[in-house]
Amino acid sequence: MSALLIGLLAVPLAGAVVLMLLARPSQPSEAGDLVSLSVSSGAGGREGLSAPSAAGDREGLSVLSGAPGLSVPFMRWYGPVVSGVTLVLAIVLAVSFDYGRAARPQFEIDRAWIPGLDLRFHLGVDGISLPLVVLTALLTFLCFLYLVRHKPDGERFGALVFTLLVLEVGMIGTFLALDLLLFFVFFEIVLIPMYFVIAVWGGKERRAAAVKFILYTLLGSAVLLLGLLLIWVHTGTLDMVRLAQAHGSGMSRAAQILAFLAVGLGLAVKAPMWPLHTWLPAAHTEAPTVGSVLLAGVLLKMGTYGFARIAIPVLPEGAAALAPWLGAFAVMGIVYGSLACLAQRDLKRMIAYSSVGHMGFVLLGLATLTPVGMNAALFGNVAHGLITGLLFFIAGAIKERYGTAEMSRLGGGMLGRLPYLGSLLTFACVASLGLPGLAGFWGEMLALLGAFRPAPGLSRPLFLVFMAIGGLGTVLTAAYFLLMLSRVTHGRPDEPEGRPDGPGGEAPGPAEEPLVSTAEADEEPRVRIIEEPGTGGEERPAFAEEPSFVETAALPEEPSGLPVEPVATEAAQAPTASEAAGVPPPGEGAGPLPVLGFGRLRDVTPYELAAWTPLVVLTVVLGLWPKALLAVTDPAVQAFLGAR
């Protein structure tokens, strides 16, 4: 059965290698190119964070898509198939997992790897890692599914598939590794493909964002490595299982504190913990949709997973000494992230900052050092992966349609223009703000419950303050999500906030106000509504032209001709119809979907829906039945903290 774990790593890896081999005939030296690419981009990075250099990486990676033997449909479906097989393996793993012994690593593989250094290739899965492995496989598969029809900017599609498959190997390996250095190796493997995902397929400022991402996280990793080595020096083993069972015996308190500080710092960069978070908004804003999804959905979890798996069980005394600091930074992150979100103008940037807040809850749960808090953290991890993954998918879809994620330029009325996209955005936001009955709630609630009574030895009044601040954070979280929903999804669809030359475009309205909750801002839309009948061509209320409103007034009037850009409307209809029939529209290129006329944008496409539905379903299921996850993580958590 242990072949399952090997398979989980081997399938995406083999997929990537096969892709490389298939691409070989066109340019024999592409392996060398892949190497040279990292060198050249390193040279680019040295020039400074703000200086995008000539994109040497683009040339390097172009090898893979230029292969003559690979047809477009093949490339398109290659990723979903390979990651689909991986997902099936992950599901098989979850099904054959022995839930009675969730506390123990199962399907273990323990082979000598580098005997000279006593490094072992030790893999296994227990109640803590299983949900994350499945989440990773699922999110990767969904990303590929989404890519079938929604390619990011940049042309080297084959290279993107290759990169994402390598990324998947690294992510799954991180969660499977039971050897400290093996963990570190996988932890590092992830960085490289993610760097390329951002640097090659990202937005305008992608170079700076990617360089910042890789420098920041590499710096964190260096500290992490030092911490791991410190543990090794003191205990003489790198085996996580044995280390966790030892509960820190063999290490002095001072050494534990030092090691926890080093390991914690390294992991905190990844989580990210305030104030080490500034790489995140930049990376998220510039990354392509799939990059953002995997970054938020999986990569951030590697940090908090490291806390739950290594830092806290292996270094209990160090954890106890530094937990108040961890908790303080966590609640700081919650409030700070929420406040930052309130003032954001870019949708993707706002979601990125919301991750800071949410991971603050996860870190708060960890800081309590209680089983409740640890369960909260693990639940929060999975929930955040599902919900924020969904949010980034939707934000990407919005950006694809509107050509921007700037809230003021999106205008209002998305529920009228794109009812399904608007509804899904509402759902994701509501889930993210921690509504009970959806997955986001349980992690937050349990983290607060853990803080209400932290582990013995920690200052209870201090953690009560943390809890109160965290509670405040939930209100702020609700505030920024609801304000964003109000700005983007509500309002009249034709409010021409985003159109520089449209009628009424000169009216400032909420577009210039960062937030619309003030009393003054709300006068504008109302005035405009009254003025509308006089503006000639657009006298009919805009919602009448929207699909969901057709039943009443619009149907009889439809043939009389809509004043709003009839040509664009026609053009918009055609792809929708052919999409429905399952026929790929002619001329579907690698570029982004065309931003259709102002009057009508394309609502959710079948591929988007296929990629998003599992996330929605899981969010609801885990929200209504949290036991499904808690029953898996709790035994392992109890075992980790049991000896206290």
Place this chain on the structure above:
Amino acid sequence: MTGMVGVAAAVVLLPFLAAVAGLLGTRRLWGGGGPPGAILPPVYRRAAWTAVLPTAISTVLAIWLLAGLWAGNALPRGTASYGGAGSPWWGDTLPGVVQGTLSVIGTGGIPISVGLRVDGLAALIAVLVTVVALAVQVYSVGYMRHEPRYPSFSAFISLFTSAMLLVVYADDLLVLYVGWEIMGLCSYLLIGHWWEDRANSRAAVKAFLVTRIGDVGFLFGIFTLGLAAGSFRIDDVLARVPQMPTGILVAATMLLLLGVAGKSAQVPLHTWLPDAMAGPTPISALIHAATMVAAGIFVVARLYPAFLGARPTLDLLAVIAALGMLGAALAALAQDDLKRVLAYSTISQLAYMAGALAAGSDQAAIFHLITHGAFKALLFLCAGAVIHAVGSNLMSDMGGLRRTMTITFPAMTIGFAALMGLPPASGFFSKDAVLASIEHAAIEPGRLTDAAAWLLYGCALLTVAVTGAYATRAWLRTFFGESRVQSVALPEPEPGVAHVWDGREAPATMLWPIGVLAIPALLLGLAGVGLVEWSSAVISLVVALLGASAVYAAWRSDPVTDPARVLGPLRVPAEQAFYVDAVYSRVLVAPVLWLARLVARTDDTVVDGAVRGSGSVAVGVSGLLRRAQTGNAQLYLTGVLAGVLIIVVGAVVLG
């Protein structure tokens, strides 16, 4: 027993499934006739059935549960663990408990037990909820018949009903909290139903946020009680209440009170309710009259032994109630929007219930809760019919409607009579029970501090007069005098109001619920005749009539102008609800937004600036180092030799 629990589960789950079916089953994505998302008549009919039928079944089952408890014989007696304070007041008439746990969720600490618990109190409130919800669903079929988004609207009502029933039936405080918050969401979605208008959107956000502030306190209160009791189950918590230290009880109940104030729209978290009238009228009837706002009162009654053990909390509740009832009643007297009149009257009436709870009579509070649920839902549905017919919310656009609205007029008259507390309408009996309990608390030294008790009593009596005044004013301005309807210009109705002026009585689907609700609004009080104390009843009746006659006199002298002028200099502050909103936006909203902008700026300049700064420092330092790399071999060699010399000298000197 398990069968009964199954029934209780069905009561909760049926509306939930209806909501799921309504959301997923009534729209198409691709293909089929019409553009995507279109709602065609068959879809509309299906949505109506999906909404009404499960609610109807739920109603029947809830009534059946209540009847089963009433019959009582087959069931065990009520829990003996009622806080050590003996049997609760419903213990005699509705003995027995139906209880069942589906599963226990281990959290690593105190487990959460997913279960239901139906006792007399829960069964009573559930019947109120389902009946009102059914009436509202049926009413909506007519009221929203031109509304393209009717399917999602009715589905949200179903979800809301389900959440409220979960609150009522929950066995575990955290399960209760789940329902509690989902109600908040539904409230948000439904208030913002006409989201084209920014004002509605803002009202929805406000409702969610204000109640959420309270809910955080509520959650912490649950934590406090749960950890003190070692369990989140309501039974266990109540059983441990006698052993809990007073400090814990006071802290827990104060925190719970925050949530109660949020949901039941009590001072200082009441400001969302009047704005919530932006939602369609059926929603106002359901959420803002009969159910969601009742949840706060219900929870206090549910955990009443804990509150009885915390005297400071009851004092605070008394003060809150006193301020809320009078202030809201005065605000109601000054409003021109009919729905806002009713909204403020809801705050005022809920404050009555809170006052009764503070005074120590949960029975009076629940009695008033039930009759108020009936008559306020009736009033809102009637108001909806009026608004539907007139095309405006404002009373200055109404008048003289008694001639055309031959069914709505008597029904609404019953509602107003109940609101004022005129016999034999239900409000007379329940309000008197409340007043009597407050009077007892004031006269007899006991649970409340004297000052709080007398403040409460004084405000309660004054409020009776003001209630009489505003009810009379609304009744006269709507149905009597010259009709001002024709002057309404309706080129394009605001999204918040009805659609076209047809000047006729509402359709049958709207009239039936009104007629059905009128019966309990009129007669329900007779069930509580035993609670009436005739001396206080006479006093309150006289006071109410005094208030009413003052308004009537003002109206007779000049039927055209608004009788709200009797308020004199108070009128403007009352119309602005005493400027609470303005104060909040200055004191709370503005600083938070300022702080948010500050954080965003700081993050860019300071936190990230440090990161970028470290980059440029590194570049600068390496630039300095590069100076040394001149490529001049002589220079390098000189450096090496100098180094060797220094090392040698150092070794000699130090060694």
